[in-house]
Amino acid sequence: MNFLSIIPFLLAITLAPLLPGIINRTKALFAGRRGQPFLQTYFDLWKLLHKGAVYSHTTTWLFRAGPMLGLAAVLVAVALVPLGNFPALIAFPADFFLFACLLGLMRFFTVLAALDTGSSFEGMGASREVFFSALTEPALLVALATLARQAGNLSLSAIFSQVSGGHWLQAGPVMALVLIALMIVLLAENSRIPVDDPNTHLELTMIHEVMVLDHGGLDFAFILYGAALKLWALSALVVGMIVPDTGAVWLNLVLPVGGMFLVAVIVGVVESTMARLRLLIVPQLLVGAGALAAMAFLLGLNK
């Protein structure tokens, strides 16, 4: 570990709230609107951090602890993710299993906090969230395991320093399949279209948004920031697959950050051009992502 590996972590915690802004601007562009400022999430966070709180009579300490634990978990998860060729703050063999489990911990407590309100809507959202994520977790693990086999190494930082830009020439189909699987996981885990619609206004159809209906003020700020960090962390996995090692430190820094913004634009484009899938179809999409990743693994087996 060298001191440069702190850079991806610092970039993540400062720039992550920019990603939702970029997605929203892209969507506005498609809809012919001017859209909110790029920095809107920062403004929202700032405003929320200055608010008091209102809690339901039904809730317990768990409702208050949920968002805090979720944020702590995703902060540690972000520290495990490299940015392009910059190694992560913490790297060790099989670190992506810890990464997946930390996201699982965040989700577990979000779900419990939702159930703590006793609301049927939040129960509904919680039920869908745990169901879908049970299907995305194998897909994420298999996708990363495929990359691990390609790289012959089990740590995310080592994987992305070996399997990036140049590797596409050797094993293009494998990389493409993994990329698609990771993209689906990214959309599903961050509650974006086609799995969930962050802009919907009907509680019955929401997944992630409905779980946090009763959170306000500081707690909601933690949730918003945590969601931005999670989006950053998963986008970093996609970016790591694409961005090549240029050899120059500053270029190795600028390219991945540009890549992150590009992923946000792509998410915005997907959201603007696609409709949301029916809830009954979503499991097929997620199992499909897992199947694509498994196929990539089989294709790359003779490595």
Added chain:
Amino acid sequence: MTLLLLALAALLFGATAMLFLSGSRRNFSWLAATFVSLAAISGCIPAIQVLAGGPALQLRHPWPVPFGEFFIQLDALSAWFMVPMLLLSALCAIYGVGYLRSQAKKCSPGPVWFFYCLLVLGMTLVLLARNAVLFLSAWELMAVASFFLVTFEHERESVRNAGWIYLVATHLGTGFLLAFFILMGRETGSMDFTVWAEKGIHTPELAGIFFLLAVVGFGTKAGFMPFHVWLPEAHPAAPSHVSALMSGAMIKLGIYGLMRALTFLGAPSIWWGWLLLCLGLASGVLGIVFALAQHDLKRLLAYSSVENIGLITAGLGLGLLGVSYHQPLISILGFGGALLHVLNHSIFKGLLFLAAGNVAHATGTRDTNRLGGLLKKMPWTGALFLIGSVAICGLPPLNGFVSELALAGASLTAITVNPADVAMAGLLALVCIGLIGGLAAVTFAKAFGTVFLGEPRQPVEAPHEAGMAMKIPMLILAAGCVAIAFGAVWLVDWIAPIAGQLSGLGPERVSAILQTPALVLTTVSICGLALVILFAAIALLRRALLAGRTVGAADTWSCGYARPSARIQYTASSFVQPVTTLFRWLLGSHRQLQRPEGFFPPKASLTTETPDLTHEELFRPGFLKINWGIAKLRWMQQGHVQLYVLYIAITLIVLLAWKFR
């Protein structure tokens, strides 16, 4: 050795004392708990010494039983299973003192304690026995004692039925073990385990048959699918401290037996590893799918034990594959992960069963669809159940994550190596571990969320928090979950020799291999610590920011509906409905739906029930056939004693004639 014998004597003496005191009107539970605790302490000291690298202890004494010898030995493998087993026995006994207090008014708890001491004695002897006859006797003692504990509330028909299923299942398993031991004895000419381990079996076909016998025999006790049928029946029927002990310790002895049997059979064939891996992964996935469909809290926990046994078995399978394909890192990680998960599962499953016992004790029901909001009434039980849930889901930073990481590490290592078969085994294991983790989160979000959060769904007895005697053992178990999570790196030294023994590698080799995993464990502990520190920092920040601001209270948002009631909450069944729909081809749930009809429907109802698939489809039809066949022999049974004496006489004469022919 003295301490070990003292432990056995304490258990035997405790059992005898309880037998004599059971007629008394007074409650002697504390005395039994004292004996079990004494036995636990005096048994754990030598076990820990052996684990820390001390020499194996052994004692031989003649025993006037054909082929029998009182030959006991404490080596690292036995010690590893013995420490959690004895500690859990003591903690459950202390819990039982509080748990049985209300029962004591109805009937004397003496018999419970008599069989409890015998069960612990049986389990200790199973771990120590090195003679096949002694082993089988101890195995039988354990089975019979636990049968009587399961049928403690025998006035309920469901309990009697559960006890019956358990008795039949466990004896069928023992039948396979009997065959295994007799054939082993014939092959090696001895009933001594040490002789078996030295000689080994050198014909692969014969070794394969022995392996299958051991898998079925020990797998029935451990609860591999499809031999698990007795688990979801027996665990809910038993008193909670007994279910905790059975699920936390007794079923692990099946795993112990299998590991011990592996040391007799020589070099494993490739298909052994595949068989155990597939059996384990199938048990894991099916176990957790059935767990999440259950409404009864203890039945849910019982199926979750099947899942965890599945993970342990998958670890054994990976370990064996590592041995067959000469991949030492995979074999050490597989066996090590399995061993660590044995320890972890005893701790958190014990904790969860005790907490479930508190819930049943306080509310009089275990139906998750009726409960809710208990965290407010039972803050300790709720918090402890939460710790157990996080641990059992394999979420960081608790101990369940550490052993799942070891298992995932074994499968990930397998993924990166050649030949491709190993990589495929790794992929299969990884997919299933991911799926099991996700579904375990669904199961325990449901279990904790619907029992402890929200509002009570139906009125139940006014719940109350459990007493000190019930809380303290649970606190110790929860502390164990945390301690192992952060101290796992120190356990590596204890696991290394056992994993080496199972994989046939020398100690230097093992410690060289284990350097990277130990480093990973340290890093993971640091990450866990970082998580805790970050959480504390965020909590402090929140506190500082909220100081002086208004913190109000209101009703939960229900779309503007002004009179929300507890009836509109999501129930346990509705929470898991998407998953049960996905797996409906497997679960075969019975649904009884009365649709609302007309403009003002007076009544509508939906009840679902998920019976066990193998029980309904495999064992029930099979046993009905057997029953039909046996009924044809009923003419032999006339109920006259003279006739039975005649049968005995005829049998003896036939045997004599056969002997002197």
